[in-house]
Amino acid sequence: MSRRSRIALKTGVWAVGLWPLGFLLWRAWAGSLTANPISFVTNTLGDWTLRLLLASLGMTPLRILFGWSWPVSLRRLLGLFAFACAALHFSVWVVLDHFFDWGTMGADIVKRPYITVGMLALTLLVPLAITSTAGMVRRLGARAWRRLHALVYAIGVLAALHYLWLAKKGVQDPYWYAMVLVLLLGVRLWDRARRLAGRRRRPPLVAPALVVEPPRGSRSRL
Amino acid sequence: MLIKRGGGFTSSEITDHRLYLGRRAFMAGAAALVLAPGGAPAAAPPAGQALTAQRNAALSLSEPPTTVESATTYNNFYEFGVNKEDPARLAGSLRPRPWSVQMDGLVAKPQRLDIEEILRLAPLEERVYALRCVEGWSMVIPWIGYPLAALLKRVEPTSQARFVELTTLLDPEQFPGQRKGLFNLGSLDWPYVEGLRLDEAMHPLTLLTVGMYGQVLPNQNGAPVRVVIPWKYGFKSAKSIVRIRLVAEQPKTAWEKAAPQEYGFYSNVNPAVDHPRWSQATERRIGEFRRRKTLPFNGHADQVASLYSGMDLKKQY
Numbered sequence: 001m002s003r004r005s006r007i008a009l010k011t012g013v014w015a016v017g018l019w020p021l022g023f024l025l026w027r028a029w030a031g032s033l034t035a036n037p038i039s040f041v042t043n044t045l046g047d048w049t050l051r052l053l054l055a056s057l058g059m060t061p062l063r064i065l066f067g068w069s070w071p072v073s074l075r076r077l078l079g080l081f082a083f084a085c086a087a088l089h090f091s092v093w094v095v096l097d098h099f100f101d102w103g104t105m106g107a108d109i110v111k112r113p114y115i116t117v118g119m120l121a122l123t124l125l126v127p128l129a130i131t132s133t134a135g136m137v138r139r140l141g142a143r144a145w146r147r148l149h150a151l152v153y154a155i156g157v158l159a160a161l162h163y164l165w166l167a168k169k170g171v172q173d174p175y176w177y178a179m180v181l182v183l184l185l186g187v188r189l190w191d192r193a194r195r196l197a198g199r200r201r202r203p204p205l206v207a208p209a210l211v212v213e214p215p216r217g218s219r220s221r222l
Numbered sequence: 223m224l225i226k227r228g229g230g231f232t233s234s235e236i237t238d239h240r241l242y243l244g245r246r247a248f249m250a251g252a253a254a255l256v257l258a259p260g261g262a263p264a265a266a267p268p269a270g271q272a273l274t275a276q277r278n279a280a281l282s283l284s285e286p287p288t289t290v291e292s293a294t295t296y297n298n299f300y301e302f303g304v305n306k307e308d309p310a311r312l313a314g315s316l317r318p319r320p321w322s323v324q325m326d327g328l329v330a331k332p333q334r335l336d337i338e339e340i341l342r343l344a345p346l347e348e349r350v351y352a353l354r355c356v357e358g359w360s361m362v363i364p365w366i367g368y369p370l371a372a373l374l375k376r377v378e379p380t381s382q383a384r385f386v387e388l389t390t391l392l393d394p395e396q397f398p399g400q401r402k403g404l405f406n407l408g409s410l411d412w413p414y415v416e417g418l419r420l421d422e423a424m425h426p427l428t429l430l431t432v433g434m435y436g437q438v439l440p441n442q443n444g445a446p447v448r449v450v451i452p453w454k455y456g457f458k459s460a461k462s463i464v465r466i467r468l469v470a471e472q473p474k475t476a477w478e479k480a481a482p483q484e485y486g487f488y489s490n491v492n493p494a495v496d497h498p499r500w501s502q503a504t505e506r507r508i509g510e511f512r513r514r515k516t517l518p519f520n521g522h523a524d525q526v527a528s529l530y531s532g533m534d535l536k537k538q539y
Binding site: 034036037038039096097098099102104107108112113114165166169170171172 | 288289291292293295296300304306307343357359410480481499501502503504506508509511512
């Protein structure tokens with residue numbers, strides 16, 4: 001891929017990642033944050049956290065299915081934008097919704113399963129965001145780094161549950177998100193099963209040196 | 223982030239009685255002047271027409287009302303869709319005229335009442351009530367109507383009648399939310415059915431409602447006729463009612479069928495009984511920034527608590 005198209009792709013991701021903030025600022029300026037602005041802002045940020053998280057989880061399946069390598073280079077940026085959205089979503093809850101009423105929020109985290117899993121998902125995102133730099137990959141070593149970042153699968157499930165459990169009956173969006181998540185994780189499982197089966201079928205006499213291993217760090221664990 | 227709140231309305235804004243009596247002539251003139259997009263049919267829905275009523279100050283909150291804008295654009299009315307903005311966006315498909323309400327069941331005089339008859343049945347009054355949604359927000363709305371008791375007395379409930387069942391119009395043509403969704407997850411079990419104990423229905427606070435903010439009820443707020451029960455969560459206040467049936471057994475309500483552990487038959491506003499998934503201790507008044515404490519029976523404890531004496535309200539939520 002040319003340098004120019006890489007820049008275009010990254011620019012596109014920046015535009016998508018900054019969209020929710022721009023959208024909210026525009027609605028605030030236009031005075032159209034609905035009759036319940038705090039709820040609207042919280043929900044919008046929550047929606048975009050899930051969308052960006054699913055987008056970041058969608059890059060590896062694109063490589064598996066179509067053999068493209070460029071999507072994986074966008075994974076980190078998408079993940080970081082998802083984290084930013086999640087952090088804003090959380091901040092709105094703390095500052096605007098509950099206005100630092102730590103007692104109530106603490107009780108909710110313990111008592112309300114949808115808040116428990118949401119809080120857990122955000123907490124697990126923190127180490128991933130911190131170790132997202134190339135320097136951190138080097139410091140941890142590719143294997144440990146990959147193992148740590150496999151947490152994103154758990155985060156995806158927790159985030160989907162957060163939405164499924166909070167939505168009132170009749171709201172279909174959380175089911176859509178959950179379905180996309182299942183598809184994205186399913187592609188990985190299918191790919192893994194296929195590779196394991198391929199290895200088993202391989203005649204044992206083939207010299208190990210002839211087996212072309214993918215370069216380290218280029219494949220996720222699932 | 224704060225929404226500017228209108229200061230309610232002053233007595234000078236209340237339509238003069240002579241003008242009120244001449245409202246049909248006025249509307250005819252107005253209709254001739256206004257070019258309604260799409261062309262309003264001859265029997266134009268009367269939403270938006272002025273509807274005046276004396277304020278019942280004794281039964282009204284003294285708080286300033288929520289803006290009309292908020293009260294007509296932020297609605298839960300699943301018949302139009304599950305999102306708050308759906309009702310305002312899609313309300314045009316509901317035809318509140320002609321309309322009639324079937325009144326039957328355990329009554330001495332079953333009858334079908336035309337909406338025009340219902341409007342004339344008792345003097346209209348304005349009541350400012352807080353509407354507390356089960357989701358944790360609330361609005362202050364000046365409703366127009368008269369006690370549901372006046373309508374019920376007309377059909378003479380028999381001695382076996384113990385509950386009142388209220389049914390909303392079932393018509394997917396007019397209510398897009400009643401059409402089948404993709405996973406069929408969208409639907410409640412239509413039609414929407416709500417219910418009250420007879421003494422709750424006969425309580426003077428229970429308002430048969432035909433207007434709000436000095437106007438005929440907008441479609442998205444339950445035109446042409448709904449009930450408002452100010453001490454219960456909003457979903458108990460059935461909208462666009464087509465049938466009122468008196469029964470001996472406690473009716474199975476739409477939300478009870480959908481999620482019995484979350485929405486009980488009584489659903490009295492109660493800060494001490496949480497919704498299984500969230501706390502009901504506080505609420506956000508639309509237009510305000512900080513949450514406020516939710517009051518037992520939405521502030522009407524002195525008027526209605528006696529209806530429930532001896533009941534365990536944690537069990538009978």
